Each structure stands twice: as structure tokens, then as C-alpha cells.
Amino acid sequence: MRTTFILLFALLLCGAVKVHAQAKNAIGLGLGLNTSRENSNGFGALLQGEIKLAPKVSITPYVGGEVTYGAMAGLSGRYYFNKIIYASAGAFGHIDGDYHGIGGAAGLGFMLLSAGHQALDLNFHGDYMKKGERSTPVAGFRLIYSFSFTRLE
Numbered sequence: 607m608r609t610t611f612i613l614l615f616a617l618l619l620c621g622a623v624k625v626h627a628q629a630k631n632a633i634g635l636g637l638g639l640n641t642s643r644e645n646s647n648g649f650g651a652l653l654q655g656e657i658k659l660a661p662k663v664s665i666t667p668y669v670g671g672e673v674t675y676g677a678m679a680g681l682s683g684r685y686y687f688n689k690i691i692y693a694s695a696g697a698f699g700h701i702d703g704d705y706h707g708i709g710g711a712a713g714l715g716f717m718l719l720s721a722g723h724q725a726l727d728l729n730f731h732g733d734y735m736k737k738g739e740r741s742t743p744v745a746g747f748r749l750i751y752s753f754s755f756t757r758l759e
Contacts, residue, residue, distance in 0.1 A: 629664035629686060632656040632725070632754040638672050640746025644737075648673025654750060662686040666694065674744050675735070676702025682711060690717055700735060709735025725752045 634654045641647040650672020658664050662685060669679045680698025687693065694713045700706065713731035720726075726749070733744040 629658040629660065629662060629684065630656055630725075630752075630754045630758065631658050631756060632752040634725075634750045634752030636670075636729075636748045636750035638670075638746055638748040640672055640674055640744050642674045642742050642744045644674075644740075644742060646674045650675070652678075652748065652750075654752070656684070656752065666696075668698075672746075674702075674742070675700040676705070680711065682713075684715070691715070692717070694729065694731070698733070698735075702737070705737045707736040707738075709733050720758045723754045723757055725754060725758060726750070727752065 632655070634656070636652045636654055638650045638652065639648070640650070650670060652668050652670025652672070654666055654668040654670075656664050656666050664684045666682045666684055667680070668682070669677075671677050675698075678698050678700040680696055682694045682696025684692050684694045692715045694711070694715060696711050697708060698711060699708050711731055711733045713729050715727050715729040718726045718728055729748045729750065731746060731748065735742050735744065
């Protein structure tokens with residue numbers, strides 16, 4: 607399994623070129639790694655959309671599951687500063703066993719690669735949520751593969 611992943615990732619890198627960051631209409635899959643104050647470190651996955659509102663502005667609804675959050679759903683806005691960097695901020699809800707609640711998220715992302723309709727971006731995020739009676743800060747990153755419905759420049 608790991609060898610297959612490495613080969614597929616290498617093929618993606620060979621067929622990719624540097625991306626010009628832009629808001630887009632896209633759907634993507636991501637893997638995440640996070641850590642929180644309560645020592646719940648771990649992986650997760652999410653399904654994310656991106657809806658272009660203006661050339662440099664988009665919204666990104668997402669659903670997924672990650673250690674610390676349990677199941678989650680959220681909505682963030684993105685602003686693209688230049689060809690590589692964007693900032694994001696938004697809110698999410700989560701359910702983790704007996705715990706549920708809402709939280710806020712902020713992040714900084716980097717568009718790594720692009721090939722026609724495909725993009726790979728790396729997002730570093732910091733979240734703040736209520737888990738029961740405790741406030742829990744979370745830090746992590748997500749690597750997201752997106753398919754754009756329009757050709758990327």
C-alpha cells in the first residue's frame with residue numbers, strides 16, 4: 607500500500623507544474639495531521655469543495671473526520687494574496703462521542719502544484735473549539751488534492 611502511494615505521488619509530481627493561485631470551483635480530498643492540548647494527536651480525512659465568489663475570494667465547505675474533532679462539518683472563506691499563498695478563516699461543528707460543539711478556524715495555505723484541472727495544496731491551521739466544558743486549541747496541517755471544474759492558469 608505504501609509503495610503504491612509513493613509511486614502515485616511521484617507520478618503526480620512528474621506531471622505537475624507550479625500553480626498560479628486563484629479562486630476556483632473545485633472538489634477535493636484531503637489528509638490531515640493534528641495535535642491538541644489534550645494529547646489527542648492523529649490523522650484524519652476530509653472532503654472539501656471550493657466555490658469561487660471573485661477572482662481572489664472563495665468559500666470552502668467541508669466534511670470529514672479527524673482525531674480530536676471526531677466527525678466534523680464546516681465552512682471557511684479563502685482569500686488569495688498572490689500566486690502561491692492564501693489565508694482562510696471560518697467555523698465548524700463537531701461530534702465526538704458524548705462531546706459536540708462548534709469552533710473557529712484560521713489558516714494559511716500554500717498552493718504546491720498544478721496540472722491542468724488538478725491542484726495540490728498544503729494548509730496549516732489553528733482551531734479553537736469547545737469539547738464538553740473545556741476549550742481545546744488544535745494545530746495541524748492538511749494536504750488536499752483538488753479537481754477544478756475549469757482549467758487552472
